[in-house]
Amino acid sequence: MINVKPTKCVLLLFLLLLSLFSCKAENKIQTIAQQVSEEIMEQYEPLEGVMTLVADAKTGEVIASVDLGGTGDNRSETYTYEPGSVFKIFSISSAMFLPNGITSDSKFNCEGFYDKVKGNPIKCIKVHGEIDTGDIIKYSCYSGTCSAVETVTDKELHFMLSQFGFRVLPPEEWSERSKYTVALGQGIAVTVKQMVKAATVFANHGMLGAGEMEVVSPKVADDMLLMMEKATQPDGIARLHGVKDCRVAIVPGTAQWYDPETKTYSDNKFVASALAIFPVEEPRYIVYNVVLHPSKGGITTGTGICVPAVGKIINEVIRK
Ligand SMILES: [Zn+2]
Secondary structure, eight states: OOOOOHHHHHHHHHHHHHHHHHHHHHHHHHHHHHHHHHHHHHHHOOTTOEEEEEEETTTOOEEEEEEESSSSSOOTTTOOBOOGGGGHHHHHHHHHHSTTSOOTTOEEEEOSEEOSSSSSOEEOSSOOEEEEHHHHHHHTOHHHHHHHTTTSOHHHHHHHHHHTTOOOOOGGGOOTTHHHHHHTTOSOOBOHHHHHHHHHHHHTTTEETTTTEEOSOHHHHHHHHHHHHHTTSTTSSOOOTTOOSOOOEEEEEEEEEEETTTTEEEEEEEEEEEEEEEOTTSOOEEEEEEEEOOOSSSOOOIIIIIHHHHHHHHHHHHHO
16 A cells, blocks of 8 residues: 655645746746847847846856857856956945945045046046945946045955955056956956856855855945945936836946957947846845947947846846
């Protein structure tokens, strides 16, 4: 006689239904990520394609991954590029965590450029005037970012970024400008997967991935998430039209493309991107969209292309 306890049967059935349900939800996320990426391909014809990753905000585990216009193999772990302004969330939180760095209340003055560095002044996107640390993220202020890392040493910034999981040139090989350009996400090569994994620190109160190690303090991580949320306010850099009933932390970026052949930055090729973590009160997802050299439609920025794309994905994810 077969002796199966009814409670065991019910439990097995429940687990089966749960896994079927979560599979269906993940397929749906993959479908929307694919759809949004295809729309970008059509609308902006990015010369080197588009990559979109949706991951578990706590572990960095991939839920959906799309790569269009590349070589055929998914490039999320292999293709390196300069991330631009999105990278500020890592450099600013590093400066907030280091004892000789800044706090969330520090004040800065943006005159539209930063000239306390050798060589040409580093231009900001506009004159932001008097701002605090949160405003650097909210308005994407380049000048404020440079001021924020002034008192941090090359070695310290290098150490912190390595803790986040990035492979950075050793500080001995940095020029006098490197600390500032690296803080702005230029002069550093990353992969899509590295960026998403590093962002788990802000979803996990300072811990990388599923508790691998503490990179910044819980306060710094939580403060950064709230600063990123302010970017969605009406005067912020990443307004999310149409996303309702979900608090989103988001940061966009636009990086000039570095041509390794000519060893110069291109004037007309950009890497546009946006990274979102949500819901802010208890993060579950990270969405990262990277568009490589948009060539059509006259828009080349992360704010213009990737923020709306990420918004569409968020809407589908929270509706599931
Ligand atoms: Zn500024």
